[in-house]
Amino acid sequence: MGRTKARLPLLITVILLLGTMLAACGGNNNGSNTGNTGSEGNTNKTDNGSTAKPGEGKAEDEVTLKFYFGGDKKSATDEVWSAVSDYVKAKGLNVKFNINFIPFGDFKDKMLVMAASGDNWDMNFDGDWLSYKQMAAKGSYMALNDLLPQYAPNLYKKYQEQGTLSAATVNGQVVGLPWTMKMNQRIFAGWRADLTEKAGINPAPDSIKTIEDIDTFLHAVKKAYPNEKMSRVTPLAIYQVRDEWVDLGFHGLGFYLNDPKITVQAIEQQPFFKESALMSKKWYDDKILNRDAMIDKEDGAAQWRNGKSLFTITSHEWANANPGFADPSFTQQTSLLYPDKKFVNRTALANVVAINRNSEHADRVLRFLDMLETDKTLYDLVQYGIEGKTYVLKGDAAEYPDGMQTTTSNYMEWGGQWAFWKPQFMRPNPTYTKDFWLQEAEFASQPINVNSPVDGLFIAEDNIKNEIAKRDQASDEFGKPLDFGTVKNVEEAVASYIEKQKDNGTDKIIAEAQKQIDAYLASKS
Structure with a gap:
């Protein structure tokens, strides 16, 4: 009895100490989230207040993941993603x-506006041709170095095998998740063959190779169809291919592939820029370039499919894929431009998904992406939708249901799907035939198609923000009219534009970009 009483104070002390420790563990750390792991960190609260690691099979609170993609929302989208939610919930991921x-x-x-305003969403589609570089530069995307291997180990393994994460790494931080495809977007001239054949204009296959060939051809088509809208595509990209110019995707700067020093230059100072502006002026005056081309924001691919243009500049992909014309009587013919010129392969950053820095559910986004990497049923659901409603299977091919096609689809071919493409699961469909992407990868491997020596480089803007802002503003105000042929005197306008950009600090921007490129190349040697 005496010994029992002697131990009671010690026992009470231990109990109080344990209670204090448990309270501390259950606290909210003043609302901070130093690990930047989303709202749940390494564990997920269950309905009874306990915690469970992902995949332990215990219930977790339902959360809603907010995603943004590009393009127009198709009619069955919400129904499909409701089915996606049901499927992943059955697999232990409790999300809508x-x-x-x-x-x-x-x-x-x-x-960019949403990010600057501090809007809260979870994941979005992006690419080097959209807002990715600016968003990454501004710190709008969450660093995933620790989270990716923890919550998406299968996807992380794929990136390790491909070596593509370096392209999405900024200052040592992985801020984007690239697609896993290989391709080259060499440009082709494309035209409505049903109309040119009707007019007796029948160029031999692959005979249109140069800007001069295109100019002659377009004037012949315009003469045959004087009242039709011809094209909204300017010739600048064609001249860049001719001269083997590589656009850095950095505020109008680039370099020539035949330059071993990779000397950074401004596009407006290149001879081909003035040549292009002169051709644009000619096309605008002759109504080959649509009068509203500079302000037209409608999706160019949709215009082509719907028969709103007779000519386009397209890629190797769409020269060989089914463009999905709205009218089955429409046909296209294409011709590879400057086939003897080198051209860089498409970067891993062509299509990415990224997680917003303000996301509270980064762990669940990554778990979803990891499931998509390994689960063919989920892949079919996300890419093609609900069998019998948004697609039908014909053998292994995913086809449109009767009465639907690309322009009238209720889900298939939705915009922004590309970052989710998985070569191991892709089905033949009305757009891409069997083994299409294997052939695309083979084309990208031809000697004439090369990897950019600076692929994966991200040029930081911290030291040149003011100069870049002025340069971008001048590009919209003075560069765009030159590109679209709306200026009165091209020679004077180009000279004036060059001087304006010099005054805006172009030399400083070039020097900073060159310094970073030189350091990047030195690190690879």
Whole structure:
């Protein structure tokens, strides 16, 4: 009895100490989240207040993941993603989806505004041709170095095998998740063959190779169809291919592939820029370039499919894929431009998904992406939708249901799906035939198609923000009219534009970009 009484104070002390420790563990750390792991960190609260690691099979609170993609929202989207939610819930991921779309013409500007305003969403589609580089530069995307291997180990392993994460790494931080495809977007001239054949204009296959060939051809088509809208495509990209110019995707700077020093230069100072502006002026005056081309924000691919243009500049992909014309009587013919010129392969950053720095559910986004990497049933559901409603299977091929096609689809071919493409699961479909992407990868491996020596480089803007802002503003105000042929005197306008950009600090921007490129190349040697 005496010994029992002697131990009671010690026992009470231990109990109080344990209670204090448990209270501390259950606290909210003043609301901080130093690990930047989303709202749940390494564990998920269950309905009874306990915690469970992902995959332990215990219930976790339902959360809604808010995603943004580019393009127009198709009619069955919400129904499909409700089915996606049901499927992943059965697999232990308790999430719903709020799926949003932004038209591609507005995508870049809107994403930048949303990020600057501190908007809260979880994941979005992006690419080097949209807002990715600016968003990454501004710190709008969450660093995933620790989270990716923890919550998406299968996807992380794929990236390790491909070595593509370096392309999405900024200052040592992985801020984007690239697609896993290999391709080259060499440009082709494309035209409505049903109309040119009707007019007796029948160029031999692959005979249109140069800007001069295109100019002659377009004037012949315009003469045959004087009242039709011809094209909204300017010739600048054609001249860049001719001269083997590589656009850095950095505020109008680039370099020539035949330059071993990789000397950074401004595009407006290149001889081909003035040549292009002169051709644009000719096309604008002759109504080959649509009069509203400079302000038209409608998706160019949709215009082509719907028969709103007779000519386009397209890629190797769409020269060989089914463009999905709205009218089955429409046909296209294409011709590879400057086939003897080298051209860089498409970067791993062509299509990415990224997690917003303000996301409270980064762990669940990554768990979803990891499931998509390994689960073919989920892949079919996300990419093609609900069998019998948004697609039908014909053998292994995913086809449109009767009465639907690309332009009238209720889900298939939705915009922004590309970052989710998985070569191991892709089905033949009305757009891409069997083994299409294997052939695309083979084309990208031809000697004439090369990897950019600076692929994966991200040029930081911290030291040149003011100069870049002025340069971008002048590009919109004075560079765009030159590109679209709306100026009165091209020679004077080009000279004036060059001087304006010099005054805006172009030399400083070039020097900073060159310094970073030189350091990047030195690190690879």
